[in-house]
Amino acid sequence: QKEVEQNSGPLSVPEGAIASLNCTYSDRGSQSFFWYRQYSGKSPELIMSIYSNGDKEDGRFTAQLNKASQYVSLLIRDSQPSDSATYLCAVKDSSASKIIFGSGTRLSIRP
Amino acid sequence: DAGVIQSPRHEVTEMGQEVTLRCKPISGHNSLFWYRQTMMRGLELLIYFNNNVPIDDSGMPEDRFSAKMPNASFSTLKIQPSEPRDSAVYFCASSLTGIKMGEQYFGPGTRLTVT
Numbered sequence: 001q002k003e004v005e006q007n008s009g010p011l012s013v014p015e016g017a018i019a020s021l022n023c024t025y026s027d028r029g030s031q032s033f034f035w036y037r038q039y040s041g042k043s044p045e046l047i048m049s050i051y052s053n054g055d056k057e058d059g060r061f062t063a064q065l066n067k068a069s070q071y072v073s074l075l076i077r078d079s080q081p082s083d084s085a086t087y088l089c090a091v092k093d094s095s096a097s098k099i100i101f102g103s104g105t106r107l108s109i110r111p
Numbered sequence: 112d113a114g115v116i117q118s119p120r121h122e123v124t125e126m127g128q129e130v131t132l133r134c135k136p137i138s139g140h141n142s143l144f145w146y147r148q149t150m151m152r153g154l155e156l157l158i159y160f161n162n163n164v165p166i167d168d169s170g171m172p173e174d175r176f177s178a179k180m181p182n183a184s185f186s187t188l189k190i191q192p193s194e195p196r197d198s199a200v201y202f203c204a205s206s207l208t209g210i211k212m213g214e215q216y217f218g219p220g221t222r223l224t225v226t
Contacts, residue, residue: 034213043202043217044154051210088154092213097166099213103153 002027004091004102012108019076021087021105026070029094033065035074036088038104044088048074079109115218117203123224129191132221135184136205142212145178145188146202148220154202160186161208193225 003026013019021035032051036044050056050063050072062075072091076083089102116135124130136143145157158168163180171178175194180186190197200222204215 032210032213043220044215045217046214049214090213097161097212098156098159099215101154 002091002093002100004089004100006087006089006102006105008103009106010108011105012110013079015079015081015109015111017079019079019083019107019109021074021076021089021107023072023074023089023102024070025072025089025091025100027091027094027100028070030067030091031094032092033063033072034090034092034099035061035063035072036090036101038086038088040085076107081109081111083107084109115203115205115216117201117218117221119221120219121222121224123226124193125226126194127192128225129189130193130197130223130225132188132201132203132223134186134188134203134218136186136203137216138184140205140207140216141183142206142208143180143186144204144206144215145186146204146217147199148202149199157188157201190223193223195225198223198225 005024035048037047038044048063050065056063060077064073086104086106088104090099118133143160148154157170158178159166160180178188200220202220204217206212206215
């Protein structure tokens, strides 16, 4: 059973600080990785995709991938209260046409 | 584009009744996914269509669940008969294929309550 593991949180971060969300995965052959944000009562929304080792930046968001360690992270700089949500890590199964979602980390930004 | 459209947004039904959920994917997307989300089990893939053909239905919980995609712009998920344990939020998502299949666009979901 291929797995994607996340700390469920809640992770509490002061406004303006950097929030760091982490994810590990078991499928060593995975090549595609994604971060989704889900506000309470809403549907998941794609915020970042990353396909190669290293960092990928998009505005205040940076995704980091380390395939050797089977680890992917999301950094949110200058955290805002509007960033409070659950963040889902997702990994494409290397041997099947599907995405495996982690259970999500609940992030709370305190003013 | 209007995004992925789902109906109904809320459904309350009694145990034993048939439930049909509907989805219209984003135009041009050729992959469609049905998910179920609960607090206990998180987001689970039920079935995946590519070019209207079911590719992976291993997540469909049992024979009470069935899904169809008669054309590129419409899909249904049917539960017959429904049971209280089917209560969940059901999402439809669409994407392009290949390396982009993980870049999925989700509909607003259908909140199903079976009493």
